[in-house]
Amino acid sequence: MTPALSIRDLTVTYGEKPALWDIDLDFEPGSLTAVVGPNGAGKSTLLKAVLGLLPKVAGTVLAFGAPIADSLDRIAYVPQRSAVDWDFPTDVLDVAMMGAYRKLGWFRRPGAAERAKALECLDRLGIADLSRRQISQLSGGQQQRVFLARALVQDPDLFLLDEPLAGVDVTTEERALDLFRQLQGQGKTVIVVHHDLETVRDVFDRAVLLNVRLVANGPVRDVMEPAVLRKAYLGGRDQVVC
DSSP states (O other), X not given: OOOSEEEEEEEEEETTEEEEEEEEXXXXXXXXXXXXXXXXXXXXXXXXXXXXXXXXXEEEEEETTEEGGGSGGGEEEEOOGGGSOTTXXXXXXXXXXXXXXXXXXXXXXXXXXXXXXXXXXXXXTTOGGGTTXXXXXXXXXXXXXXXXXXXXXXXXXXXXXXSTTTTOXXXXXXXXXXXXXXXXXXXXXXXXXXXXXXXXXXXXXXEEEEESEEEEEEEHHHHTOHHHHHHHHTSOOOOOOO
């Protein structure tokens, strides 16, 4: 089976400091994977480098067997909330409809079908009633749900989600985790940079443990073993791939 995402020999540096070093990873179609590790481990860097948002020193990335640049229409990316200008003057529905732009092209305006799809996705996340609210007026959790709705509007096969549950309310967390399970049930591949190790055990079927190098990769029951976690959070950066 062709991996949904295949990463080989990926190395990224910030100046002379390595952010990721010689990473090899495959993500199978229909998998639900948490990317975990200590602060500064390279989790967000991994997603950005995969998408070409950060330059690579070395490495190749394939999505569905093709170069990543040829597969972007099959990928949705949700950045960290801190990377978004929430004061931009637009409303919730318009943000959600942005997910249709890649398929429409920049010279076609979203129409009734795109509007209906955006409202459906907002409703799926429990915020359709906020569709005409300015994005800046929402709580952090509501804003995060809007960006998840925008990703849903894209109807991608691969979701790359960077800390989507950081600092959100309980309702948003529950909605998001249910959504991840639903997407996996639909055969989508979902990769989530995450910080709550207990949630990883309860929800995800696979985990990637990073600390600049790849520490472990495999089923959650193997990666989340105490000895393996200590290797990433308290030990060195030697590779111990499960």
